[in-house]
Amino acid sequence: MPETLTPAPVLSVPEPFMGPLPRGCTFAESDWRILANFWFPVAVADKVRDQPVSVTLLDQKLVLYRTSQGVTAANDLCLHRGVPLSMGWVEGDNIICRYHGFRYGAQGQCLEIPAHPGAAIPPKLCLQTYPTQERYGLVWTCLSGRPAAPLPALPEWDDPDYQSALPEPIDLKATAGRQLEGFLDVAHFAWIHDQTFGDRNNPTVPGYDVEKTPTGLRARYRSTVGNYLRQEESTAAPEDGVLRTFDVYLPFTARLTIDMPDGAKMLILDSASPVSARHTRLFPPLLRNYDKDQPVEPFIAYNNQIFNKDTSIVESQYPEDLPLNLLDEVHIRADKTSIAYRQELGRLGLGLTYTT
Ligand code: FES
Ligand SMILES: [Fe+2]
Incomplete structure (x- = not known):
């Protein structure tokens, strides 16, 4: 019987991520769509405390902040008038925008518009958030939200x-x-x-x-x-x-x-x-x-x-x-x-x- 060689398992090629490219993306589009599928470290975990932190991954500006559920990573952009949320502050599990005080929850949803108490909040007033993990003293995130490989092992x-x-x-x-x-x-x-x-x-x-x-x-x-x-x-x-x-x-x-x-x-x-x-x-x-x-x-x-x-x-x-x-x-x-x-x-x- 001829021996059948089993090829060594290798990392599968990820499907290109078809989400929106960051404004002013410096990567070739085809590279960005592949790289968005991987975990990358974006901050030292100890530096993400009660102040929002601004970081950039693959040209995407992100705000990181710590809640009782861990670290939230979201686009660093208030959906009202485009002010970076990293200019705001964290209260409990929420981040508050510095400009008009919109309050966003840990999952990104807007919870309060102080100028109109009690008014309905449009569902689209929800930040784009990303999964995070804290390992090896670092915060890791993945822009596609569907990582093609686990975190590196240490x-x-x-x-x-x-x-x-x-x-x-x-x-x-x-x-x-x-x-x-x-x-x-x-x-x-x-x-x-x-x-x-x-x-x-x-x-x-x-x-x-x-x-x-x-x-x-x-x-x-x-x-x-x-x-x-x-x-x-x-x-x-x-x-x-x-x-x-x-x-x-x-x-x-x-x-x-x-x-x-x-x-x-x-x-x-x-x-x-x-x-x-x-x-x-x-x-x-x-x-x-x-x-x-x-x-x-x-x-x-x-x-x-x-x-x-x-x-x-x-x-x-x-x-x-x-x-x-x-x-x-x-x-x-x-x-x-x-x-x-x-x-x-x-x-x-x-x-x-x-x-x-
Ligand atoms: S720009 Fe953020 S609340 Fe208006
Ligand atoms: Fe070296």
């Missing part, structure tokens, strides 16, 4: 064996695709990160494997590049090597698990939230299972030093869009993950309009 965030840290979000004048690919790139450690964990004398990239997963990709990369500050004693080049596992959650999130030979583990969730086509807000929750009694500030500062170096490169790349046609840039063997990443973004239907 169960260690709630594991007492790990210390968690949440750096401030990092704003990049760059596309989310370029940022995420830079996070997956293993050949740049020796060159860009020589002041932290990389080593100019150790630039070789050993071969490694990449496989498709139901959420995107998994790459397992073993090398002798450590992950502590090189000046520290513990950076002695590990004989067994350090294993870096990159789990990609399409389109713009990846989790990096760094397994060091002494059992130490560091995890970084690199979640690139597309504010607009040329502006990305990076949310990078961090975890470690060592030095747990130490303050988190140096841990955050060390990783920020690394992210800042990456940002300077990513902001300078041309073309700004990640070229999904593999013929548009030249690839080397070390680029195995980024080649697969570009192919997967293309399979989802992104980049149809990219040109060099």
